[in-house]
Amino acid sequence: MADAQHRVKSGNGNGLVAILGAGSLGRLWGALLPMGTTAFIPRRHAPDEYEPDLTYRFQDGHGHYYPITVPSLDWSTQSPDTLIVTTKAGDTLGALETTLPNLKPTVPVVLFQNGMGSQQAVAERWPNRPIMAASTTEGANRPDSQTTVHAGQGETWIGALTHSASPLITNVVNQLEASGLVIHEEPDILTRLWGKLIINAGINPYTAILDCANGDILDAPLFRDTIRQLCLELADVMHHEGLSSRSPEDMESQIEAVARKTAKNTSSMCSDVRRGKPTEIDYINGYIVSRAGAHNLAVPVNQMLTEQVKLRTDTQQEPQPDTPGAT
Numbered sequence: 359m360a361d362a363q364h365r366v367k368s369g370n371g372n373g374l375v376a377i378l379g380a381g382s383l384g385r386l387w388g389a390l391l392p393m394g395t396t397a398f399i400p401r402r403h404a405p406d407e408y409e410p411d412l413t414y415r416f417q418d419g420h421g422h423y424y425p426i427t428v429p430s431l432d433w434s435t436q437s438p439d440t441l442i443v444t445t446k447a448g449d450t451l452g453a454l455e456t457t458l459p460n461l462k463p464t465v466p467v468v469l470f471q472n473g474m475g476s477q478q479a480v481a482e483r484w485p486n487r488p489i490m491a492a493s494t495t496e497g498a499n500r501p502d503s504q505t506t507v508h509a510g511q512g513e514t515w516i517g518a519l520t521h522s523a524s525p526l527i528t529n530v531v532n533q534l535e536a537s538g539l540v541i542h543e544e545p546d547i548l549t550r551l552w553g554k555l556i557i558n559a560g561i562n563p564y565t566a567i568l569d570c571a572n573g574d575i576l577d578a579p580l581f582r583d584t585i586r587q588l589c590l591e592l593a594d595v596m597h598h599e600g601l602s603s604r605s606p607e608d609m610e611s612q613i614e615a616v617a618r619k620t621a622k623n624t625s626s627m628c629s630d631v632r633r634g635k636p637t638e639i640d641y642i643n644g645y646i647v648s649r650a651g652a653h654n655l656a657v658p659v660n661q662m663l664t665e666q667v668k669l670r671t672d673t674q675q676e677p678q679p680d681t682p683g684a685t
């Protein structure tokens with residue numbers, strides 16, 4: 359299991375992992391990968407601006423606290439072996455536009471965004487680079503600006519999005535396994551991402567609209583009256599995308615089971631709405647709406663949920679702390 363001792367012991371020969379996006383998930387990787395093998399890519403305000411190391415308090419999965427210091431990447435002396443991208447979906451393309459010109463074209467880029475659409479946009483923009491997508495059930499949050507909490511222990515699957523990524527997957531998995539987290543190679547990453555998309559589409563917007571924890575959606579009329587139709591829409595879009603999917607009834611049972619299992623968690627979307635931050639709705643239910651449009655299908659529930667979540671971000675006034683859970 360990854361802990362502070364592990365960080366000190368395993369720092370050699372692992373290659374440098376650069377992390378783009380020093381938020382909850384980026385800081386989780388920064389804390390768990392061996393010391394001396396990670397660096398954050400800072401947002402540059404001016405080319406000669408000094409970027410200090412990033413120091414924060416990390417609470418591991420057992421509730422123990424450790425001080426963590428991760429340096430900022432110095433492009434003039436350091437050359438990353440892997441880039442992991444932990445920005446929100448909507449920020450990813452822009453963040454990579456400024457980062458990738460500095461990165462060797464053979465360096466694997468691993469995208470950790472939830473939902474769908476941002477990964478395809480990156481793979482289409484840089485088809486000759488080794489681009490990978492990750493789907494993770496790890497959960498991290500920042501209850502305050504100085505603290506990062508490993509809130510939910512899960513698993514991570516990594517698969518290739520571009521041709522040149524395929525031969526590099528094993529190396530990347532080995533490199534990231536030095537964190538102590540459970541990581542798998544995923545030959546069918548798109549199906550894996552769709553699996554998570556179904557859960558996110560069936561839980562996150564409801565929590566954001568109802569302003570409640572995951573488990574509280576289950577008895578709400580909004581959820582009860584629309585979840586079956588939502589699952590019918592998901593199955594229809596997946597069918598037209600050429601993907602095999604579970605039956606709408608199975609999807610509904612799975613969504614309800616996850617909502618029950620994570621009943622006390624606050625979803626990232628609910629947390630974003632509470633903090634007045636942009637949500638990832640365009641990459642979750644909004645992605646379903648956009649793919650439905652491409653196939654000339656009507657998806658009224660996904661459309662309604664997307665519009666309702668956007669309405670809440672537009673009108674949100676008073677920000678609150680960040681304590682999302684694992685969905």
Ligand SMILES: NC(=O)c1ccc[n+]([C@@H]2O[C@H](COP(=O)([O-])OP(=O)(O)OC[C@H]3O[C@@H](n4cnc5c(N)ncnc54)[C@H](OP(=O)(O)O)[C@@H]3O)[C@@H](O)[C@H]2O)c1
Nearest residue numbers: 379380381382383444445446447449453470471472497498
């Ligand atoms: N947290 C989790 O448990 C978890 C689990 C599974 C998947 N995910 C997915 O992982 C992604 C990141 O989630 P998160 O919770 O870590 O979000 P987050 O806490 O908001 O972190 C995103 C970070 O990216 C930074 N950023 C944005 N644009 C940047 C740029 N151009 N250059 C450098 N940094 C930039 C942000 O900086 P500012 O704050 O300054 O904007 C922020 O620190 C999301 O797609 C999420 O759905 C998260």
